[in-house]
Amino acid sequence: MSPATAKRLPVRHGEGQWTAGELAAVRDRLELEMTDLRAEIAAAESQIAERMNDAAEGAGDDQADAGAKTFEREQEMALTYNARDLLAQNERAVDRIGQGTYGVCESCGQPIGKARLQAFPRATLCVICKQREERR
DSSP, X not given: OOHHHHHHSOOOTTOOOOOHHHHHHHHHHHHHHHXXXXXXXXXXXXXXXXXXXXXXXXXXXXXXXXXXXXXXXXXXXXXXXXXXHXXXXXXXXXXXXXXXXXXXXXXXXXBOOXXXXXXXXXXXXXXXXHHHHHHO
16 A cells, blocks of 8 residues: 555544555455355355255255255355355455555445454444444
8 A cells, every 4th residue: 555545534633644654554454255155155056056965965855854945054154154255344344455445434424433443454433433324
């Protein structure tokens, strides 16, 4: 990340400006997670395909076996959906870094806070707006 990109990102009162190194560390963390998530999604999709084949082959299974297979398949699908959602959040955060809008709360437009973003780099809401959202 260029120093110019880092310096133009918003910070909360009392926080120091982003440095190029800090922003690069956040971006690297997001990209590493994206690589891991893509691998996790690919493995899960492969397992789902195998379970679909098992379902066709297990046509004579009793109800308990069929139910267990259905449960496992649905669980894999839910995990894959969650991984896809996390991947999309990470991609969005990386895009926001590139656009210079990283660190701006999508609800109130105020800075999210550097410490919050370093702890949770996918954050799109400041603490106050996130708390308000969770109360709903």
